Amino acid sequence: MSGLIPQHFIDDLIARTDIVDVLSKRIDLKKAGKEFKAVCPFHNDKNPSLTISPLKGFYHCFSCGAHGTALGFIMEYENLSFVEAVESLASELGVEVPYENKSNPMKKNNDLFLLMDAIQKKFQNNLKNNPKAIEYLKKRGIDGKTAKKYKIGYAEKSWTNILDNFGSADSDIKSLLKLGLIIKKENNKGYYDRFRDRIIFPIRDSRGRFIGFGGRIFEGDQPKYLNSPETPIFHKGMELYGLYECQKSMRAIKKIIVVEGYMDVIGLSQNGVEYSVASMGTATTDNHFTRLFRLSDSICFCFDGDQAGYLAAWRALENSLSHLKDGRQIKFVFLPEGEDPDSYIRKNSTANFEKLLNNGKDLSDFLIQKTSEDIDLKSVDGRARLAERVKPFINKMPRGIFKELIIEKLSAIVGLSAKKLEQSITEDEITKKRKSSSNKALRRKNLNMNQSSPSVIKKSISLILNYPEAVEQIRKIEFVNYEKPGIRILIKLLKNITDEPNMNTAALIERWREDDEGKYLSKLAVNLFPKNEEFNATQELNSCLEQITKNYYNDRINSLIKKQADNQLTADEKAELKEIIHKNKIRR
16 A cells, blocks of 8 residues: 555455444444444434444445445544554554555654653643642632643743753654754754743644643743644644544534633533534634534534634634535634633533523524625615625535525525525536536546446446455456456456455455545445345346446447458458357357
8 A cells, every 4th residue: 555554464454354343432333133233423313324234344324425444434533544544443453564665654653652642741740740830720710630631731941841851862852853842942052842831731633642732821921822833743724622532521422612722622621511622723624624523513613702703713614614514503602802711601600601602603694794794785786795795605515405595595685586596606606617627527537437337337346346255156257358447447356356255345445445446436335236035146246247248249249340341350350250259149
C-alpha cells in the first residue's frame, strides 16, 4: 500500500480481523440470524439500518448507503487516514505494522505521541505543586474531578523547564521543535519553552492521544491564550477540543454544543453539560462538521454576543450549508454582553442554560437576518436584492425537504411563489454545474468501469465480491481480450481469488482501495442477491460468464466479417473466424 505497508500484511490483517469485534467496541450490535444489525452512526438512524456480515467482513447501511470493511469503518468513524486505521487495527490485534520504507512516518509520529504523553504527565504533576494555579481553577468553579477528566496541568515559570527535562539529546530537541513546545532564540543561540506560567489544557485526538496544548495565563498581562502551532500530529482545522471526552462520557449524543474556548467546555462539563466541544479559535471547517454530524444530528453554536461571536457564527453557517441533509439541525445562541458559556451557566444554572439552547435561533432565521441587515424589505427592490443574496447560500445545500422549506420561507418574505423562486435558484445551479460537467464526463470516460458498464459484467463482479468461493468452480475464461468496460476488473478479481482462494469480500475491497474503480467495487459488494436456498451463486456466476463469452465471440465475429467484406482479413484472422463460428455452433 503506497509503498509503505506491504500488501501481504494488509491481506493478513483483514484475514485476522473479526469485523463484529471491531465494530462492537465502537457501537452496539444485535445478532440477526447469520448477520448483525446496528443503528448506523453515519446518519440520523431511528431503526437499525446497518447490517454487518461476519462472513464477508463487510458492513452496509440500507438507509444512507454507508458501506465498507473494518478498516473503512475505523477510518470513517474515527476520522483517520488509511495508514492510521491500519495502525489502529493492528494495535487492537496485537501485531506490529511493517513498513517497506526505512523512513517510517508513522513510527516517527508514534515517537512524538510518546513524548507528548510524557510532557502531559509532567504538566499535570506540576499543577499539584502550584497553589496559585489550583486556586485559580477553584475560583472558576473547577473541582479536582473535572481537572483530572480533562488532564489539566500547569507550565512552570521557568524558561527552560521542558527543555531541561526532555531535551537532553539533539534528536529530542528536534522533536520538541516539531511539536512546537520549544522556540529557537532570535540569535540562534539556544531555545526556550513556549508555555510558561500558564494553566495547560491538553488537546486529544479521537483516539485519546495527546496532540497539542492550550495555555492560559491566570496572572500578568501577557496574551490570555497561547496554543500549540500546526505540527505533524496537530492540525486545528481537523480537531475539536473536548471531542474525545464528550464521546467517552456519552454513548448516544442527542445534541452537541460548539463553544469558543477550553474553559467553556470544562465549565459546562463541571455543571453537568457533557456534550460541548471547542473549535480552538478557528472557523468551523468542513472536517469539523463531518465529525460533529457523526456524533449528533443537532448542533448548537453558543458564542459571545459581541461582533467576534457573530462573525464566528456566520462563518460556521457558511461552512455548514453543504452538510445540511434532511433530519439535521443547526441553531445559534448569542449570550448577553460580557458573558461566556462558563460564566452564564455558573450564574444562571444548568436548567436555564439548556433552556437558552432550546430557544436558539434556527439557521434559516439567522441566514435571512444577516443577509437582510441593510435591506429595506418594504420595497420591491429590497426584496429582490434579498432573494439574490440568499440564492448562492441555498445553492450550497443538498436537495431535500430542508432546502425546500427554506425556499418556501424566503418566498413568503420576498413575495414570489416558491415554485418561481426555486426555478430561479435551479437555473443558477445548472449554469454553475455546466462549467464543470465536461471535465467530470472526461474523468468518467477514462475509468475502466462506471455506472454505465454492461449489467452482466456488473453482475459478475458483484457475485464474485459477495461469493468469492464461487470462483473455484468456474470454467475456463475465454474473453481475456474483450475490450469492454469492467472486463479488466473482472479478470483481475478472478486472478486475485485464483491466486489466493481464501480471500473474502473485505480482503478483495482493500486490494482495490487505491484504484480509481475501488469506490465502485465497494458499492457492488453490497449483497442484493436473493437470500434463499434456491439461489446458487456458482450457477449464477457461470451463467453470467457464459453470456459474456457469447457476447465477446459475437462482437469478434461481427468485427472480422466487416474486415472480410473489405478484403482485409489476414490468414490468421480467417482461421480465427472459422474457429469462433465453430465454437458458437457447439455452444448453441
